[in-house]
Structures are given as C-alpha cells and as structure tokens.
Amino acid sequence: MAKLYFRYGTMNSGKSIEVLRTAHNYEEQGKKVLLFTPSVDDRYGVGTVASRIGMQKKAIIIDDQIDMIKLAETEKPNCIIIDEAQFLNKGQVAQLTEIVDTLGIPVIAYGLRADFMGQLFEGSYHLLSLADKIEEIKTVCWYCDKKAIMNMRCKDGRPVFEGEQIQIGGNESYLPVCRKCYSLKRKESQARS
Template sequence: MAKLYFRYGTMNSGKSIEVLRVAHNYEEQGKKVLLLTSVVDDRFGVGKVVSRIGMQKNAIVVDDTLDMIELAQVESPNCILVDEAQFLNKKQVAQLITIVDDLNIPVIAYGLRADFMGQLFEGSTALIAAADTIEEIKTVCWYCDKKAIMNMRCKDGEPIFHGEQIQIGGNESYVPVCRKCYASKLKATLSV
C-alpha cells in the first residue's frame, strides 16, 4: 500500500540531494519516477532540482495549472518525488493524497517545515496534517553544534526578522540555526 511521506529539514540540510539520490535509486533499478518541483523556486531556473554540491536534474513544474492526478494516471510512475513541497497549496497536497490513496503510487515530498519567522508554510501544514510518515532531515546550527531546527534569513551577513514569507535564496540569504541561537540573534537585533 502506497504512503505519503513528508521529509522536512532546514535550509542546507540536504533535502535536494536526497531527492536526487532517491530518484537515482529508482531509475538505476529501471523504475519510473516523476520528479516535481514548485514553480516558485527559480534560483537555478524553473523546473530544476539542484543541490548545493552541484548535482541537478530536470523536473516537472508544479503550478496552479498542473493536474498531478492526471499526470500520474498517464505516466504510471513507481514513485513521485516532490522538491520544495512547502510551496504547494492545500489543493495540490490534496492531489498528492489522491495519487497515494486512489492510484496507489507512493509520494515523497521534501521541503521546509517553517519560514524564517518560525511560521509554517501552507504546503508544510497540509503535509504535516496528512502524511503517513513525517521524517526530519537533520543538520547542525550555523553558530554552534546543536541540531538546527530553524531558518534564519540574513542580508549582508546580518540576521533579519521581517519581510515577506517567501524570498527565494540560498546560503547568501539563509542559514540553519538552533532555537537558542535564533533567539539570541533576535534578542540582539531587538536591543539595537
């Protein structure tokens, strides 16, 4: 029986390399995998899953016009992998649920749990509520050796704690941090 998996981690935790690794494993066994990514993430061009270590693969772009259920019916993959799943909306997550439950195709969605202010993304909220299995991809804090659980947005190397929820960026814009370091940097910013 197929399952819906949500694998989340902070920025720089290796989510995209994990997506590419799992896709490679399926393909190496002669199995068909559909690789999807959000239209929102255009850092390396729309329709690309790119890891920080340089590996990349083309992907199908998920936007408001894509019927993922129809795509899954036509393509009949062994598995569907979704990168940047935090950018999905509730309707798109509902499509993934239908693919798992009605088409019996496993779906593994990878993304951030929360934004730089500690607020859940719409896609992450829906996935946490509905996923059969929720797994954390771990990394360490940028400033200490504790486990990173938050994303801190930076501008010119300095932490910032305001702005739009979505700002596409990589290491130049975000660092993974533990809750204690996040709170310390926030407190220092507020006292200035």
C-alpha cells in the same frame, strides 16, 4: 501499500541531495519516477532541482494549472518525488493524497517545515496534517553544535526577522540555526534597533 511521506529539514540540511539520490536509486533499478518542483523556486532555473554541491536534474513544474493526478494516471510511475514541497497549496497536497490513496503510487515530498519567522508554510501545514509518515532531515546549527530546527534569514550578513514569507535564496540568504541561537540573534537585532 503506498504512503505519502513528508521529509522536512532546515535550509542546508541536504533535502535536494536526498531528492536527487532517491530519484537516481529508483531510475537505476529501471523504475519510473515523476520528479516535481514548484515554479516559485527559480534559483537554478524554473523546473530544475539542484543541490549546492552541483548535482541537478530537470523536473516537472508545479503551478496552479497542473493536474498531478492526471499525469500520474497517464505516466504510471513507480514513485512521485516533490522538491520544495513547502510551496504547495492545499489543493496540490490533496492531489498527492489522491495519488497515494486511489492510484497506489507512493509520494515523497521534501521541504521546509517553517519559514524564517517560525511560521508554517501552507504546503508544510497540510503535509504535516495528512502525511502517513513524517521524517526529519537533520543538520547542525550554524553557530553551535546543536540540531538546527529554524531557518534564519540574513541580509548583508545580518539576521532579519521581518519581511515576506517567501524569498528564494541559499546560503547567502539563510542559515540553519537552533532555537537558542535564533533567539539570541533576534535579541541582538532588537537591541540594535
């Protein structure tokens, strides 16, 4: 029975490595995978899923015009994998549920749960609401040994707590942190202001 999976984690938790590993495992068995990534993520070029350790793979670009249901009907994959699923909109998540429920194709979506201010992304909100199975990909806090659950945005090496929700970046812009360290850094930032 096909399911919609949402696998979330903080920045630097290895989500993209998992995306690439999962796609590879299907393909190594001679199975067809449709790999998608939103157009907004252009760190390694639009339409590329890449990990920080250098692995990468071309993907189908998700934009406002894409009809993932039609692609799934035409291509008949064994699985659909989505990278950076937090950037999906409500309609795109609805397409994924339709693919699972009507076409019987499993969908595995990987992404962030929340932004650097602790607010849910639109795609994450709808995936958390509609996914059949929700799994956390864990990593440790940048500053201590607790589990990281938040993404802290940095500019010039200093934490920032205001700004646009979406700012594409990697280790130069975001750190995985626990709630306690996030709160401490926020208080230090406010004291400097």
